[in-house]
Amino acid sequence: MHPAYSVIFFTVASGAGFGLLGIAAIALLLGAEPSLLSGVLALALIGGGTLSSTFHLGRPERAWRAFSQGRSSWLSREGILAAATVPVCLWFFAALYWQWVLAMFAAVVALLLAVATVVATAMIYATIKPVRQWRDPWVVPGYLAGAFASGAAVWAALDAGVAGRVAALVALAAWAAVKLFYWRSIDRPQTGPDIGSATGLGKLGTVRPLDPPHTEENYLQREMGFRIARKHAARLRRLALLLGAIVPGLLLLVSFLVTPFAIIAALSALIGLLVERWLFFAEARHTVMLYYGTNVV
Amino acid sequence: MTSLPPPSKVQLGLVIDLDRCVGCHACATACKEWNDGGASGPLSDTDPYGAKPSGVWFNRVHSYEVGDGADGCTVHFPKSCLHCAEPACVTVCPTGASYKRAEDGIVLVDEDLCIGCKLCSWACPYGAREFDAVEGVMRKCTLCVDRIYNDSMVPADRVPACVQVCPTSARLFGDLGDPDSHVSRTVKEREGFDLMPELGYRPVNKYLPPKRQMKLASLATETAAIDQAGFFLRWVDRLLTR
Numbered sequence: 001m002h003p004a005y006s007v008i009f010f011t012v013a014s015g016a017g018f019g020l021l022g023i024a025a026i027a028l029l030l031g032a033e034p035s036l037l038s039g040v041l042a043l044a045l046i047g048g049g050t051l052s053s054t055f056h057l058g059r060p061e062r063a064w065r066a067f068s069q070g071r072s073s074w075l076s077r078e079g080i081l082a083a084a085t086v087p088v089c090l091w092f093f094a095a096l097y098w099q100w101v102l103a104m105f106a107a108v109v110a111l112l113l114a115v116a117t118v119v120a121t122a123m124i125y126a127t128i129k130p131v132r133q134w135r136d137p138w139v140v141p142g143y144l145a146g147a148f149a150s151g152a153a154v155w156a157a158l159d160a161g162v163a164g165r166v167a168a169l170v171a172l173a174a175w176a177a178v179k180l181f182y183w184r185s186i187d188r189p190q191t192g193p194d195i196g197s198a199t200g201l202g203k204l205g206t207v208r209p210l211d212p213p214h215t216e217e218n219y220l221q222r223e224m225g226f227r228i229a230r231k232h233a234a235r236l237r238r239l240a241l242l243l244g245a246i247v248p249g250l251l252l253l254v255s256f257l258v259t260p261f262a263i264i265a266a267l268s269a270l271i272g273l274l275v276e277r278w279l280f281f282a283e284a285r286h287t288v289m290l291y292y293g294t295n296v297v
Numbered sequence: 298m299t300s301l302p303p304p305s306k307v308q309l310g311l312v313i314d315l316d317r318c319v320g321c322h323a324c325a326t327a328c329k330e331w332n333d334g335g336a337s338g339p340l341s342d343t344d345p346y347g348a349k350p351s352g353v354w355f356n357r358v359h360s361y362e363v364g365d366g367a368d369g370c371t372v373h374f375p376k377s378c379l380h381c382a383e384p385a386c387v388t389v390c391p392t393g394a395s396y397k398r399a400e401d402g403i404v405l406v407d408e409d410l411c412i413g414c415k416l417c418s419w420a421c422p423y424g425a426r427e428f429d430a431v432e433g434v435m436r437k438c439t440l441c442v443d444r445i446y447n448d449s450m451v452p453a454d455r456v457p458a459c460v461q462v463c464p465t466s467a468r469l470f471g472d473l474g475d476p477d478s479h480v481s482r483t484v485k486e487r488e489g490f491d492l493m494p495e496l497g498y499r500p501v502n503k504y505l506p507p508k509r510q511m512k513l514a515s516l517a518t519e520t521a522a523i524d525q526a527g528f529f530l531r532w533v534d535r536l537l538t539r
Binding site: 001056057058059060062063065066067068069071072073074075076079124127128129130131192193195197198199200201204205206207208209210211212213214215216217218219220223224286287288291292 | 320322351352361364365368369370372376387388390394410411414423424427430432433492493494504507
């Protein structure tokens with residue numbers, strides 16, 4: 001699948017925003033006091049990400065219509081949940097300086113909404129049947145772990161406390177583990193549709209493409225036909241783990257001695273997540289390409 | 298509303314006869330011609346006369362080789378929207394632009410509601426939906442809904458443009474929800490099949506398999522017969538095959 005930069009930036013940025021909000025909520029429930037900056041940054045990441053997501057629309061001025069189909073569409077649900085999170089986030093951070101009990105209540109709602117929104121984002125992909133790599137059971141855990149790992153890394157960059165950094169270390173390790181499970185899962189030999197079942201001609205013999213319908217690439221090939229060499233994918237997986245988990249992990253350990261290193265750790269984690277999200281698209285194979293001569297997806 | 302309506306009794310669709318299709322692309326061209334100017338148009342093109350022409354087509358004709366050696370054959374394979382009974386392209390739509398008609402099962406896009414998020418094209422395993430980069434909206438086969446119910450046309454013309462134009466009658470149009478309809482009976486007789494049934498979209502459109510090919514073996518027998526023929530016939534054969 002074509003990795004659209006606006007969508008990659010959107011899912012990583014808003015994921016980190018929701019993760020940060022969730023971590024702030026958990027922190028409050030455990031008795032810490034989230035800084036105002038963490039609230040501002042969470043809203044900025046969520047808002048910036050959502051804004052970026054409209055850049056890949058053919059008709060961005062109609063984006064508001066996407067709130068209407070929550071009964072059937074995960075994309076619509078994601079929009080509704082994300083929009084609902086914003087006032088709750090404002091209420092949460094306003095209540096911190098106003099009424100503690102209300103803030104605790106807001107924190108619970110904010111945490112639930114943050115988790116629900118990230119799950120909705122992941123479900124957009126996890127329900128796309130023609131893409132085996134997205135139907136994988138590790139997709140939802142991967143998005144959740146990514147959101148909370150990056151959110152925790154940003155939290156650790158803002159907060160000098162020890163608990164935050166330990167939480168970030170744990171979350172980053174969990175994310176790396178989930179991604180390893182995901183990659184192992186999609187690397188297994190598949191039993192999905194092939195060119196024989198796509199054309200229904202498989203029972204007559206081997207099916208080989210002879211002539212494509214047109215001389216130039218069409219929308220389907222540009223959108224669904226993006227392929228990445230196995231060798232490059234393996235290298236990028238290592239890079240994602242290195243930048244997303246190993247480097248930030250080490251920097252967080254250093255930050256116990258030199259605090260500002262936590263900021264570099266957060267940036268590294270976000271870049272690692274961008275690489276991973278790019279791969280999430282680049283490694284995904286759509287069944288439509290079977291008609292254009294790909295043997296297996 | 299992108300939730301699916303209760304299954305309709307009428308399920309209009311196409312039956313594609315892969316035994317008859319000669320791969321002339323007339324269906325694709327007639328489709329483009331009708332729909333570009335019709336209610337669902339324009340079907341935008343970019344660089345149409347240049348080096349990299351690209352554009353929206355509702356119907357595209359692939360060609361495949363099937364089988365090996367003497368059992369091999371060429372199969373021309375037109376592909377358009379299959380108007381599935383379980384169209385995930387509809388339920389993923391966040392705006393309500395995509396819908397399945399309750400009365401006849403046709404899957405349509407209301408282009409005034411479409412935001413061009415492309416999610417429906419991801420959800421379609423068959424590649425039936427194409428994004429119109431000029432208009433910023435998704436486009437798809439309408440089963441020529443502006444022809445088949447068009448009272449201002451003579452009844453013979455009230456079929457999809459691709460069906461009307463097909464020179465070999467390789468495309469049949471009718472109600473696949475009615476087991477006694479012409480199309481349903483043909484599907485039954487010819488053992489029509491679904492594309493990628495394992496994904497569970499339950500396409501309404503069916504494909505009829507190519508009949509087992511006239512054995513090229515018969516040609517081989519002729520060649521053998523020539524070898525056993527007398528001198529004169531062998532000489533004529535050599536002369537003609539030169």
